Amino acid sequence: MWLAIVLTVLPTLLYVTFLWWLDRYEKEPWPLLLAVFVWGAVPAVALALLAELPNTASTLGFDRGSQPVWYAPLVEEPLKALALFGIYMFFRYEFDGVLDGIIYGALIGFGFAMTENAIYFASRGGSITSLLWLRVVLFGFNHAFYTSIIGVALGMIRYERRRWVVVVMQPLSLILAVVFHALHNMTISYRFPGVLIAWLISSGGVLIVVLVAIIAWRKERYWIDLELVEEIRCGFIDQATYQTVRSTRRRVQSQWEALFRGGWRAVQTVRTRHHLLTELAFLKYQLRIGDVHCRPADLYPLRRRILEVHEDF
Structure with a gap:
């Protein structure tokens, strides 16, 4: 057995x-x-x-x-x-x-x-x-x-x-x-x-x-590219963050850098920020196409959470 x-x-x-x-x-x-x-x-x-x-x-x-x-x-x-x-x-x-x-x-x-x-x-x-x-x-x-x-x-x-x-x-x-x-x-x-x-x-x-x-994968990356570009224009994120979130290779690289810089807690913070920004892109796309299961009001707590994680980082 x-x-x-x-x-x-x-x-x-x-x-x-x-x-x-x-x-x-x-x-x-x-x-x-x-x-x-x-x-x-x-x-x-x-x-x-x-x-x-x-x-x-x-x-x-x-x-x-x-x-x-x-x-x-x-x-x-x-x-x-x-x-x-x-x-x-x-x-x-x-x-x-x-x-x-x-x-x-x-x-x-x-x-x-x-x-x-x-x-x-x-x-x-x-x-x-x-x-x-x-x-x-x-x-x-x-x-x-x-x-x-x-x-x-x-x-x-x-x-x-x-x-x-x-x-x-x-x-x-x-x-x-x-x-x-x-x-x-x-x-x-x-x-x-x-x-x-x-x-x-x-x-x-x-x-x-x-x-x-x-x-x-390609479709999800398209969602990230399309929706997070607007976040650069309005100053919510910078160009470097955008390039990192849209690339799995750069995500892993940034997590390794965080590990050497601040330990496991820093890695968790970086991962959380990447995840939340991806969720933001997906939610914006769902709102763009009129998904009935999503509401514009859902954007505000998500943006607030991203800012809180950014301050922790």
Whole structure:
């Protein structure tokens, strides 16, 4: 059991670190990140088991031959998506676009995969080398990929005003996640050629999600460029601060300088200022396009907080 935990937790930490790096400009709050990860790791798995109480082994893939290939995806994907829809509905101010959808969705998937793999390894016993390569290495991103499909869709409709698009995209993304999951279950049952086909499909899907994330980076940088230029003109920030906030490389460089100059507290102050200025840019863009979930009055406390952090620095 301890070996199973180690073999699942360590790769999960590595994958989550990659996600943390992927979210470059505005890091999501730790409480929400932890909440969605825990949802995927505990309640989602538990509910999936309860959904197949007479045959709980099948839900986690122990006995694929006793059920249709679509049954487990049809149970698991909606359960994982519940937390994602919850963030989108009740914490909309923290859901800025496609990249946030990928981050939250993938975290849910990594949490689910971690628990699923731990149970799977512990139940098998003996040599688990081949299982480790299949479930953690070759297909370690699968659950994150499936749920991030829904996250991408929610990010795309974040600023959509056409009601029919919103109504169609949400169930369509869930159906797509179920289809990809079922396709994996079907192909993997055909041994070597099936494993190869399943890997090509999942790897291609993960690559597409990463490319979408890169496009989202560019979009978020465009928001920063567009909105913070005005802050230079009105004297709220200077040119050097603007150039630092718009560049992840310069952000890291300024944090290292702060570390040597004032220690960890100075690093936290610099990070907070960068984060708040990014939030300011995002909020101004949301107001510019008429986002109904934002108010002009939200700008004032945010600007005041930025000035307070600047005084501390």
